[in-house]
Amino acid sequence: MVKICCIGAGYVGGPTMAVIALKCPAIEVAVVDISKPRIDAWNSDRLPIYEPGLDEVVKECRGRNLFFSTDVEKHVAEADIIFVSVNTPTKTRGLGAGKAADLTYWESAARMIADVSKSDKIIVEKSTVPVKTAEAIEKILTHNSKGINYQILSNPEFLAEGTAIEDLFKPDRVLIGGRETPGGKKAVQALKEVYAHWVPEDRIITTNLWSAELSKLAANAFLAQRISSVNAISALCEATGANVSEVAYAVGKDSRIGPRFLNASVGFGGSCFQKDILNLVYICECNGLPEVSNYWKQVIKINDYQKSRFVNRVVSSMFNTVSGKKIAVLGFAFKKDTGDTRETPAIDVCHGLLGDKAQISIYDPQVTEDQIQRDLAMSKFDWDHPMHLQPTSPTAFKQVSVVWDAYEATKGAHGVCILTEWDEFKTLDYQKIFDNMQKPAFVFDGRNMVDPEKLREIGFIVYSIGKPLDAWLKDMPAVV
Ligand code: NAD
Ligand code: UDX
Numbered sequence: 001m002v003k004i005c006c007i008g009a010g011y012v013g014g015p016t017m018a019v020i021a022l023k024c025p026a027i028e029v030a031v032v033d034i035s036k037p038r039i040d041a042w043n044s045d046r047l048p049i050y051e052p053g054l055d056e057v058v059k060e061c062r063g064r065n066l067f068f069s070t071d072v073e074k075h076v077a078e079a080d081i082i083f084v085s086v087n088t089p090t091k092t093r094g095l096g097a098g099k100a101a102d103l104t105y106w107e108s109a110a111r112m113i114a115d116v117s118k119s120d121k122i123i124v125e126k127s128t129v130p131v132k133t134a135e136a137i138e139k140i141l142t143h144n145s146k147g148i149n150y151q152i153l154s155n156p157e158f159l160a161e162g163t164a165i166e167d168l169f170k171p172d173r174v175l176i177g178g179r180e181t182p183g184g185k186k187a188v189q190a191l192k193e194v195y196a197h198w199v200p201e202d203r204i205i206t207t208n209l210w211s212a213e214l215s216k217l218a219a220n221a222f223l224a225q226r227i228s229s230v231n232a233i234s235a236l237c238e239a240t241g242a243n244v245s246e247v248a249y250a251v252g253k254d255s256r257i258g259p260r261f262l263n264a265s266v267g268f269g270g271s272c273f274q275k276d277i278l279n280l281v282y283i284c285e286c287n288g289l290p291e292v293s294n295y296w297k298q299v300i301k302i303n304d305y306q307k308s309r310f311v312n313r314v315v316s317s318m319f320n321t322v323s324g325k326k327i328a329v330l331g332f333a334f335k336k337d338t339g340d341t342r343e344t345p346a347i348d349v350c351h352g353l354l355g356d357k358a359q360i361s362i363y364d365p366q367v368t369e370d371q372i373q374r375d376l377a378m379s380k381f382d383w384d385h386p387m388h389l390q391p392t393s394p395t396a397f398k399q400v401s402v403v404w405d406a407y408e409a410t411k412g413a414h415g416v417c418i419l420t421e422w423d424e425f426k427t428l429d430y431q432k433i434f435d436n437m438q439k440p441a442f443v444f445d446g447r448n449m450v451d452p453e454k455l456r457e458i459g460f461i462v463y464s465i466g467k468p469l470d471a472w473l474k475d476m477p478a479v480v
Pocket of ligand 1: 012034035106158
């Protein structure tokens with residue numbers, strides 16, 4: 001029986017291994033982590049992450065050929081194939097701080113593998129890493145090898161949160177990079193056989209190691225670039241009376257461009273886009289390519305601009321101050337169908353509103369008060385260090401309350417900010433919300449969820465990203 005071990009039981013390691021276990025009953029899969037609370041949650045009825053369809057997959061395989069454990073060394077020693085899916089955060093200090101990937105967790109996993117291994121292993125880079133990481137890992141392993149043969153493969157993960165199970169069941173492609181030596185080719189073939197249990201062969205791409213590592217950073221940069229492109233156009237739409245949804249539709253009809261990932265928003269969030277683009281920017285700088293690094297940096301600058309533009313609209317429309325005013329925030333997760341708040345634009349928007357002394361009432365169907373308070377208290381990039389998974393008791397922001405109902409959040413509010421595109425926000429009773437709010441009542445739709453005309457009929461003053469401004473907003477031009 002082939003044995004797989006995955007180091008890192010997070011958003012990638014957990015769902016990916018659960019699907020491998022489901023599709024390959026003859027393979028034993030152990031997912032290990034240094035975080036005991038995380039492993040305990042994987043072994044309980046309440047999994048540590050919310051992902052549609054995940055519960056069912058885990059229920060079917062856990063205890064059969066899928067195991068979650070903190071006994072990292074035992075499972076690593078026993079495995080034939082080891083996936084490494086640990087955090088690769090942005091460095092917070094030292095050389096490359098604020099840009100370069102911090103490979104501390106990866107390096108410590110590699111050293112541990114070298115320490116405990118007694119048989120040949122295939123090591124699979126599942127984490128997103130800088131191009132050439134495999135070379136560094138190879139050096140660590142071979143210098144400590146005790147005669148053991150290690151083959152390093154790059155197999156980046158392309159799943160998106162909220163659709164992880166769907167994406168894993170039917171991936172657009174599986175990418176495997178390896179050495180072009182006989183040993184490297186054999187290892188690529190072994191991993192290909194795992195995926196071939198359910199992925200059609202023409203969707204399994206094999207490349208050299210550096211192409212695979214770089215393709216992941218490039219794919220995320222391209223995706224984020226589309227959002228920044230449409231968001232940049234949204235600002236121009238507001239200035240000219242064009243409608244960004246109409247523009248995106250017309251542009252996306254061109255089959256060379258395509259319709260997906262052109263939704264203007266308050267900005268992209270999530271654990272990957274910003275981190276991976278910063279990583280790409282740093283790699284370009286290190287390779288003496290300042291023009292290329294500046295090009296990609298601009299994708300992040302537009303994203304930051306989009307978030308601050310949104311806050312400025314809120315404040316300027318409400319007579320240039322939100323001090324002491326109640327602002328309801330609907331949605332805190334970085335996208336719908338996930339409880340993940342890493343790099344969510346809601347953090348920056350809330351910080352902006354708190355900076356102007358607003359009272360904020362937040363409702364998100366999947367995010368707890370503890371999580372929100374922790375996010376608001378955390379320094380930039382600290383979220384991606386395993387320490388933050390340990391329970392802490394942050395000093396709560398007194399101006400922030402978290403409630404479990406959209407009507408409660410909006411009761412007595414001066415304004416409503418929609419920051420996550422949860423489906424349920426489309427069907428709220430906006431008349432009831434209007435009746436219970438202060439007047440004039442404002443809606444700032446950061447996800448273009450509501451029909452602005454319908455809300456205007458109720459009496460709201462509505463701001464939608466990239467849509468023609470209503471008269472009120474034109475009279476109160478924002479500093480954007
Ligand atoms: P995560 O924080 O959810 O999970 C990482 C886990 O690794 C944590 O539980 C942590 O405790 C554990 N860990 C860290 N060091 C360890 C060690 N030495 N031994 C054992 N466990 C250790 O992170 P994630 O979202 O799953 O991302 C993991 C990697 O996958 C990152 O490189 C990320 O860029 C990449 N990625 C993420 C996504 C996504 O949607 N989240 C998608 C594609 C790729
Ligand atoms: C992303 C990549 O899509 C995925 O392939 C990679 O493996 C990990 O990073 P994820 O961050 O989970 O996935 O979600 P994604 O759907 O890409 O959304 C990222 C952010 O962009 C979210 O905040 C989302 O709301 C925003 N977004 C997305 C837009 O603002 N507009 C869009 O048109 C699409």
